[in-house]
Amino acid sequence: MPTGLYDIPSWATNETRSLAKLSGVEKLFEPQYMALETGVERGENLVVAAPTGSGKTFIALVAIVNGLARRGGRAFYLVPLKSVAYEKYSSFSILARMGFRVKISVGDFREGPPEAPVTIATYEKFDSLLRVSPSLARDASVVVVDEIHNVSDPKRGPILESIVSRILANTGETQILGLSATVPNAGEIAEWIGGRSVESSWRPVPLREYVFKEYRLYSPGGSWREVPRVYGLYDLDLAVETVEEGGQALVFTYSRRRAVTLAKRAARKLGRRLSSREAREYGAEASRAEGAPRSVADELASLIAAGVAYHHAGLPPSLRRAVEDAFRAGAVRVVYSTPTLAAGVNMPARRVIIDSYYRYEAGFREPIRVAEYKQMAGRAGRPGLDDYGEAVIVAERMDRPEDLIAGYIQAPPERVESRLAGLRGLRHFILGIIAPEGEVGIESIERVAGLTLYSRQRGLPREIIARAIEDLSIWGLAEVEGDRVAATGLGREVAAVYLDPESVPIFKHEARYLSFDNEFDILYLISTMPDMVKLAATRREEEKLLEAILDASPRMLSSVDWLGPEEMAAVKTAVVLKLWIEEASEDRIYSEWGVHTGDLLNVVSTAEWIAAGLSRIAPYLGFSTEVSQNLSITSRRIKHGVKPELLPLVSIPGVGRVRARILFNAGYKSIHDLATARAEDLMRLPLIGPSTARQILEFLGRVDEARLAEARETLARKGLLTYLEGDAVAGEEGE
DNA sequence: ACGTTTTTTATCTAGACAGCATGTC
DNA sequence: CTAGATAAAAAACGT
Numbered sequence: 001m002p003t004g005l006y007d008i009p010s011w012a013t014n015e016t017r018s019l020a021k022l023s024g025v026e027k028l029f030e031p032q033y034m035a036l037e038t039g040v041e042r043g044e045n046l047v048v049a050a051p052t053g054s055g056k057t058f059i060a061l062v063a064i065v066n067g068l069a070r071r072g073g074r075a076f077y078l079v080p081l082k083s084v085a086y087e088k089y090s091s092f093s094i095l096a097r098m099g100f101r102v103k104i105s106v107g108d109f110r111e112g113p114p115e116a117p118v119t120i121a122t123y124e125k126f127d128s129l130l131r132v133s134p135s136l137a138r139d140a141s142v143v144v145v146d147e148i149h150n151v152s153d154p155k156r157g158p159i160l161e162s163i164v165s166r167i168l169a170n171t172g173e174t175q176i177l178g179l180s181a182t183v184p185n186a187g188e189i190a191e192w193i194g195g196r197s198v199e200s201s202w203r204p205v206p207l208r209e210y211v212f213k214e215y216r217l218y219s220p221g222g223s224w225r226e227v228p229r230v231y232g233l234y235d236l237d238l239a240v241e242t243v244e245e246g247g248q249a250l251v252f253t254y255s256r257r258r259a260v261t262l263a264k265r266a267a268r269k270l271g272r273r274l275s276s277r278e279a280r281e282y283g284a285e286a287s288r289a290e291g292a293p294r295s296v297a298d299e300l301a302s303l304i305a306a307g308v309a310y311h312h313a314g315l316p317p318s319l320r321r322a323v324e325d326a327f328r329a330g331a332v333r334v335v336y337s338t339p340t341l342a343a344g345v346n347m348p349a350r351r352v353i354i355d356s357y358y359r360y361e362a363g364f365r366e367p368i369r370v371a372e373y374k375q376m377a378g379r380a381g382r383p384g385l386d387d388y389g390e391a392v393i394v395a396e397r398m399d400r401p402e403d404l405i406a407g408y409i410q411a412p413p414e415r416v417e418s419r420l421a422g423l424r425g426l427r428h429f430i431l432g433i434i435a436p437e438g439e440v441g442i443e444s445i446e447r448v449a450g451l452t453l454y455s456r457q458r459g460l461p462r463e464i465i466a467r468a469i470e471d472l473s474i475w476g477l478a479e480v481e482g483d484r485v486a487a488t489g490l491g492r493e494v495a496a497v498y499l500d501p502e503s504v505p506i507f508k509h510e511a512r513y514l515s516f517d518n519e520f521d522i523l524y525l526i527s528t529m530p531d532m533v534k535l536a537a538t539r540r541e542e543e544k545l546l547e548a549i550l551d552a553s554p555r556m557l558s559s560v561d562w563l564g565p566e567e568m569a570a571v572k573t574a575v576v577l578k579l580w581i582e583e584a585s586e587d588r589i590y591s592e593w594g595v596h597t598g599d600l601l602n603v604v605s606t607a608e609w610i611a612a613g614l615s616r617i618a619p620y621l622g623f624s625t626e627v628s629q630n631l632s633i634t635s636r637r638i639k640h641g642v643k644p645e646l647l648p649l650v651s652i653p654g655v656g657r658v659r660a661r662i663l664f665n666a667g668y669k670s671i672h673d674l675a676t677a678r679a680e681d682l683m684r685l686p687l688i689g690p691s692t693a694r695q696i697l698e699f700l701g702r703v704d705e706a707r708l709a710e711a712r713e714t715l716a717r718k719g720l721l722t723y724l725e726g727d728a729v730a731g732e733e734g735e
Numbered sequence: 736a737c738g739t740t741t742t743t744t745a746t747c748t749a750g751a752c753a754g755c756a757t758g759t760c
Numbered sequence: 761c762t763a764g765a766t767a768a769a770a771a772a773c774g775t
Contacts, residue, residue: 081751107753124752156752255748261765290760313750338749358762360748365762396763498753531753539746540767602751609754616754640759656759687760695758742771748764 004202006033013041015065019058022094029055030202032062038198040177041066043141045195047148047178049186052378053204053348056179057091060144063177068100068117071173073141075100077120078163080147080156081344082106085120088146092118105129107609123150123160127432128498130166134436137170147343148178148189149371151453152416158425161418162432164193165451181374185415192453205381206388209409212238212353213395220405231269235262238353238392239334240270247350247386248327251336252376254359256312256596259336262355263310266334267303274307274333282326289318292597293587304332311337314596342376351390352380357408358396371413418454421461424530426468427501431487434478435495439486442469475504476620490620497613500530507614508621513556516627520552520578522634526610527573533606534569535576535595542568548575576600577607581637583646583657604638611635645669654695659687675700679709690714 005027008020016036020026028036031050040046040063048056064075077092079085089104095118096102103116105125121129129136145164151157167174176193180186182201190197210217212234218224230237239249253259283305289297292315300319303309309323309332320340324347326332341347354376358365373393381389395404420426433448434440450460469485472478477491487495494501510528514521527534537545545568549556552575563571572593579589580600589595595603615631633644640650641657648671649660662685668674674696682693690713697706 107755122752128753159752253749255765257748257765340750343750356763363748365748367762398762496754533751606751606753612754650759653758654760658760692760736775738773738775740771740773742769744767744769746765746767 004030006030009033009036012036013066013069015069016041016062018098019061019065019094022097023058023061025058029058029204031055031198031200032059034198034200035059036062038196043067043070043175045176045190045193047180047186047190047193047195047197048200049180049182049197050200051182051203053381053383054200054202055204056146057088060146060177060179061092061094063144063175064095064118064142065098065100067142067175071141074116074136074139075118075142075144076126076136076140077118077144078123078126078146079120080123080150082108082122083344084146085122087344087346088120092120123156123163124498127159127163130163131432131436131495131498134166137167137174140167140174142175142177143167144177144179146179147181149180149183149416151189152414152419154419154422157419158422158429161420161425161452161454162429164453165448166433168193168451169448180416181371181378182413183371183416184412188456189416189453192456203381204383205386207377207380207391208388209377209391210393211395211401211404211409212392213399213401216401217392218401218405220409222402224401233265233269234394235336235353235355236266236269238351239266240273242351242390243270243274243333245350248330248332248382249334249351249353250341250347250349250379251334251353251355252342253336253338253355256314256338258355259310259312259338263303263308263334263336264299266336267306267308270308270334271306275305276307276331278329278331279307279326280305282322282329282331286319286322286326289316289322291586292316292319293590295587296590296597307331307333309335311335311341312598313338313340313602314598316597316601320598339372339376342372342379348379348382348389350380350382350386350388351392352376354391354393356396357393357404367407369414370408370411373408374413416453418452418457420452420454421458421464423464423468423471424500424502426461426464427471430465430468430485431472431477431491431495431501434485434487435492437487439484442483442485445469445485472501475501477501477504488620490617493617493620497616499610499613499617503529503531503610503614504617504621506530507617511621511623514553515555516623516630518553518555519581519634520549520574521556522611522630523574523577523581523607524553524556524570526607526614526634527570527577528567529610529614531606532570532573532610533602534566535573535593535599535603537565537568537572541572541593545571545575552578573603573607576603577638580604580641581634581643583641583643583661604641608635608639611638649674652696652699654692659692662687671700679705680713683709683713690717 031048032055035048038046040059048059068075085104085106092102100118101116102118105119105121151160178193186197186199210219215227215229216224217227227237230240235251242249283301286304287297287301304326311323324345327335327347357368359368377391380391393404393408395401430445433445473480477494479486479488510525514525576589576593576595586597611631612635615628618628636647642650646660646664649655649663666685668677679693682688683690690710694706694710
């Protein structure tokens with residue numbers, strides 16, 4: 001344990017004290033102490049720039065608890081990832097014990113309107129909330145912005161910047177606490193939010209960084225040592241060294257395929273060494289994971305049983321969690337991962353190996369940024385378990401170790417620079433200001449824009465603002481009169497559904513070429529929207545895709561003379577969506593198009609949102625109600641992955657695409673058919689057990705009957721099982 | 736001429752937020 | 761620019 005521990009100062013408030021007591025904090029980490037000294041408790045605006053694990057969350061809690069006690073109102077904790085929101089939600093249970101209700105507000109669900117004293121939200125969700133009720137900004141006494149260095153993210157940075165600026169514009173009664181990774185210009189960010197910066201490089205576990213080249217580990221000091229060559233495969237030898245000493249290794253790769261192949265090889269070579277009863281138990285659990293293609297689940301399960309795993313965003317959430325749990329429990333000793341695990345999920349390892357510091361972007365191999373390296377390296381060292389963490393960056397053939405030491409280990413991360421000046425970001429920014437107000441003067445747009453980090457760094461971007469307003473006006477989202485800008489009905493609707501404003505002209509343009517009677521055309525339309533996540537098409541798939549178009553929408557072939565990579569990706573996305581709403585299995589989609597479940601879920605939920613959004617803005621663009629209706633039905637079909645005839649059935653709790661199809665084929669084609677169904681008949685269907693049958697009947701209002709039938713059947717089955725000596729697997733357990 | 740094996744060439748490469756209103760197999 | 765695994769295509773080989 002490093003030094004740098006401080007007593008809780010005598011002048012700390014009672015709130016801080018009881019918070020510390022409840023969270024078991026006896027000594028303060030350096031950044032925590034500094035933050036107290038700088039006045040977090042008093043409501044000072046602050047940027048805390050410190051490594052992960054240095055206790056920034058506690059500082060946030062101090063701000064929240066003191067802010068709420070002193071000024072009442074509400075506190076918001078804004079995070080970049082949903083997974084982080086969930087993680088914080090469980091670690092904020094301390095707040096509940098102090099009498100503050102906590103709610104989580106992300107796109108997945110909303111527990112009613114978020115009126116709890118403490119709300120955890122993603123940046124985008126908070127942005128969206130502000131558009132619906134701008135008063136939130138006035139109610140907020142504390143806003144914590146986790147990972148505030150994200151303002152330099154080209155896509156999501158402008159959103160973050162727009163949130164912060166709007167809060168700043170709001171009389172300044174809100175305490176803003178920015179939490180950041182260590183960045184060179186933390187002071188500048190602090191000035192932006194009108195506060196001071198607290199900078200510390202204190203880490204709970206010391207970090208040692210190395211460059212690996214020709215089986216030598218080079219330290220920044222210039223010394224090196226030899227790595228024992230056991231397998232002659234560097235990833236294995238580096239991992240084994242740590243594992244032998246009781247640690248775990250996390251290998252970051254640049255591609256999913258590489259993560260998978262390396263993990264398989266590791267399992268082959270190390271399986272005998274790493275396998276354990278615990279690992280096999282976790283493996284068995286993973287093989288039972290839901291919603292994964294059998295082949296993927298089985299393969300990963302056997303790896304886990306061998307003490308090895310891989311992790312990437314194509315895995316369904318259930319398998320991701322399986323890997324994370326097994327690793328945290330120590331059953332899995334080596335994980336090969338894409339950058340999914342670099343941010344978000346808390347999964348440190350004693351040794352982090354950066355298999356390649358290159359990454360592909362737009363077809364070119366590019367070295368990762370220093371900040372990204374630091375992000376991954378920062379995962380090294382498990383607090384309380386490891387005395388130190390190690391980050392190893394693997395050099396390539398032509399590299400000189402000293403260059404990598406200078407370029408990554410000793411280099412400061414990149415400065416945080418605003419990316420607001422893009423048209424896309426500014427349109428979003430401006431629409432966010434005018435939509436809730438209805439009409440504003442250009443000067444108030446410029447006033448808020450003047451409060452952005454961009455203005456501080458580069459000055460007010462007047463020209464681009466003017467062009468962004470012009471775009472909004474041309475597209476019918478805003479009306480300009482003199483120096484007043486007003487949101488049109490369309491503008492307000494677009495803001496409410498949170499679509500990129502550019503969706504409007506694209507919608508209009510694409511609509512000219514497609515037929516709303518054609519399912520595929522609609523799916524293609526959705527797939528071309530700027531917010532859509534597209535499935536990249538490979539060159540080898542092009543022929544197959546053209547065939548698919550010919551089959552699904554011949555007219556499209558004639559109206560499009562050339563299909564670039566973007567269009568090809570949109571086509572592939574539409575093809576996959578079509579399979580999905582025609583009830584193709586996830587296995588089939590995976591084997592035919594190589595689309596992993598995780599990606600499919602991503603595409604599906606995004607497409608569902610966009611379809612619903614388009615259906616809401618269609619009336620403003622002069623489309624008929626049929627068009628709007630069509631889009632709305634498509635949205636629901638995408639959500640559930642069903643043909644139209646199943647839509648009534650999937651509205652029943654407990655019934656999804658698979659069970660709905662079973663019911664339909666058994667003759668229960670509508671809610672009406674089910675209203676007179678006999679409980680025993682339902683339970684006899686495959687995949688429909690007592691529990692699901694009960695849910696169906698309850699939905700139909702046959703509550704008592706439903707409970708009775710379930711109880712009777714469950715009892716009967718239990719009896720049968722006992723009779724059969726238990727071991728047989730129950731056909732249905734339900735939930 | 737045709738099937739099989741080896742060599743050469745071409746291709747490919749990460750992640751994940753949002754509306755609305757409630758729950759998959 | 762700078763890598764490495766794998767799939768597809770081409771060439772070489774054998775009967």
